[in-house]
Amino acid sequence: MNLFDNTPFLVADPDLADWGRKEIVIAEKEMPGLMAIRRKYGDSKPLKGARITGSLHMTIQTAVLIETLVELGADVRWASCNIFSTQDHAAAAVAARGIPVFAWKGESLTEYWECTFRALKHRESGPHLIVDDGGDASLLVHKGLEMEKGDKWVDTSSDSEEEDIIKKLLKKVRMEDDHFWRRVTESLQGISEETTTGVNRLYRMAREKTLLVPAINVNDSVTKSKFDNKYGCRESLADGIKRATDVMIAGKTVVICGFGDVGKGCAESMRGLGAKVIINEIDPICALQAAMAGYVVKPIEDSLKEGDIFVTATGNRDIIRLEHMMKMKDHAICCNIGHFDNEIQISRLKAMEGVERTEVKPQVDLYTFPDGHSIFILAEGRLVNLGCATGHPSFVMSCSFSNQVLAQMDLWERGKERDVSVYTLPRKLDEEVAALHLEHLGVKLSKLNEEQAEYIGVTVDGPFKPGHYRY
Numbered sequence: 001m002n003l004f005d006n007t008p009f010l011v012a013d014p015d016l017a018d019w020g021r022k023e024i025v026i027a028e029k030e031m032p033g034l035m036a037i038r039r040k041y042g043d044s045k046p047l048k049g050a051r052i053t054g055s056l057h058m059t060i061q062t063a064v065l066i067e068t069l070v071e072l073g074a075d076v077r078w079a080s081c082n083i084f085s086t087q088d089h090a091a092a093a094v095a096a097r098g099i100p101v102f103a104w105k106g107e108s109l110t111e112y113w114e115c116t117f118r119a120l121k122h123r124e125s126g127p128h129l130i131v132d133d134g135g136d137a138s139l140l141v142h143k144g145l146e147m148e149k150g151d152k153w154v155d156t157s158s159d160s161e162e163e164d165i166i167k168k169l170l171k172k173v174r175m176e177d178d179h180f181w182r183r184v185t186e187s188l189q190g191i192s193e194e195t196t197t198g199v200n201r202l203y204r205m206a207r208e209k210t211l212l213v214p215a216i217n218v219n220d221s222v223t224k225s226k227f228d229n230k231y232g233c234r235e236s237l238a239d240g241i242k243r244a245t246d247v248m249i250a251g252k253t254v255v256i257c258g259f260g261d262v263g264k265g266c267a268e269s270m271r272g273l274g275a276k277v278i279i280n281e282i283d284p285i286c287a288l289q290a291a292m293a294g295y296v297v298k299p300i301e302d303s304l305k306e307g308d309i310f311v312t313a314t315g316n317r318d319i320i321r322l323e324h325m326m327k328m329k330d331h332a333i334c335c336n337i338g339h340f341d342n343e344i345q346i347s348r349l350k351a352m353e354g355v356e357r358t359e360v361k362p363q364v365d366l367y368t369f370p371d372g373h374s375i376f377i378l379a380e381g382r383l384v385n386l387g388c389a390t391g392h393p394s395f396v397m398s399c400s401f402s403n404q405v406l407a408q409m410d411l412w413e414r415g416k417e418r419d420v421s422v423y424t425l426p427r428k429l430d431e432e433v434a435a436l437h438l439e440h441l442g443v444k445l446s447k448l449n450e451e452q453a454e455y456i457g458v459t460v461d462g463p464f465k466p467g468h469y470r471y
């Protein structure tokens with residue numbers, strides 16, 4: 001297929017659209033934040049004229065985000081940010097509305113990057129705004145422009161199969177149109193980023209002065225990372241492990257690597273189901289938090305013989321190494337909930353001589369070592385909650401995605417005036433996002449009076465906390 005053809009959409013099965021639509025309608029009820037934003041801005045269309053590219057898991061919840069952006073006036077194109085995370089009925093329903101979506105569950109890496117490219121190519125140019133999750137769409141744009149300006153990265157040898165695929169794609173684009181990325185970056189005016197790992201990439205680019213446009217760190221809105229990362233994973237980790245293996249978690253020992261926002265949710269989830277939980281941490285503050293929450297804290301090397309289930313949640317690389325897997329119990333389950341698949345050394349596992357892989361079902365593999373013991377690897381080491389289940393529930397994604405929409409509106413209105421840097425949304429908006437989700441849960445807020453507000457140094461309508469407050 002020619003990358004530059006004008007294929008309107010690419011999904012697994014357009015006939016799944018009706019089923020997808022029914023689930024989208026159900027999700028809308030559970031996403032009060034997004035629906036309130038539609039009611040508030042649907043008429044004024046604040047995103048009118050904005051070309052938006054999304055690179056974010058193509059799930060039912062994301063369909064509600066996409067349709068909110070469209071209702072606010074945007075011209076949207078979408079790809080998933082993971083080869084296993086698309087819900088095919090969601091993609092089909094979005095495509096049936098005439099929105100160009102390029103995503104299906106089980107893409108190859110080459111297909112994945114081509115889908116990202118198709119989502120970025122708005123006719124002859126690119127998007128004004130990017131909704132990114134993990135930074136892949138932004139990476140393609142930045143590397144593309146560097147190549148057109150003479151950088152030789154595309155001609156260097158690669159550390160991974162994926163890096164090689166990205167370089168090949170960029171060279172293919174250059175053959176067709178050697179000014180493509182210049183045009184894309186001329187119109188680009190902002191990026192909003194969903195997750196911890198993508199945000200880390202943005203801050204690095206800002207430090208190295210390679211970031212091209214202003215970016216909004218959506219992850220660090222309180223109503224995103226302290227909710228989605230924690231309470232979302234508290235539900236979707238167990239969902240992923242259960243759908244993949246049906247294993248009984250009560251009584252088992254679960255090793256969670258990383259006790260940040262995601263790790264905290266994962267640990268609570270496993271403990272709630274009756275598991276003994278061991279935490280690995282490198283940060284003394286998080287290690288102390290884990291200890292005081294009652295978890296055992298020790299390095300992975302000391303947890304290998306005990307662990308029945310291992311979960312990486314660090315956003316770091318090489319957390320579970322081949323040497324670790326070789327020492328695990330027979331039928332230990334290994335999975336990752338961090339953004340990228342380099343937390344578990346799957347490529348070293350696959351390359352090890354004498355290791356046999358048996359596919360139990362899609363996204364569940366049993367690897368048998370030469371000594372006879374086997375371990376399960378879920379979703380090939382990619383995020384287990386989206387690879388083996390359907391990601392977080394709608395309600396918590398409504399909080400995350402309300403922040404995304406507000407970030408996109410901010411970048412469309414002010415992106416051109418802002419200095420190139422990474423911003424977070426103001427606390428007042430964070431409080432507004434939370435407020436939009438209270439009624440659905442029957443929450444009634446107490447109200448400050450003037451004297452009380454004066455006494456604690458805030459106003460009666462908020463913001464209720466100073467900027468340095470940590471929730």
Ligand SMILES: NC(=O)c1ccc[n+]([C@@H]2O[C@H](COP(=O)([O-])OP(=O)(O)OC[C@H]3O[C@@H](n4cnc5c(N)ncnc54)[C@H](O)[C@@H]3O)[C@@H](O)[C@H]2O)c1
Pocket residue numbers: 195196197198225228229232233257258259260261262263280281282283286313314315316319337338339340383384385386392
């Ligand atoms: N699957 C999902 O639905 C989902 C949702 C949100 C975030 N994420 C991703 O999950 C990952 C973690 O996100 P987070 O918000 O919890 O990040 P975080 O920074 O809050 O937590 C990561 C923790 O891992 C620890 N860590 C780093 N290296 C380690 C090592 N070698 N051994 C042990 N611990 C180590 C850090 O000290 C930190 O406390 C990121 O990749 C993020 O993008 C996934």
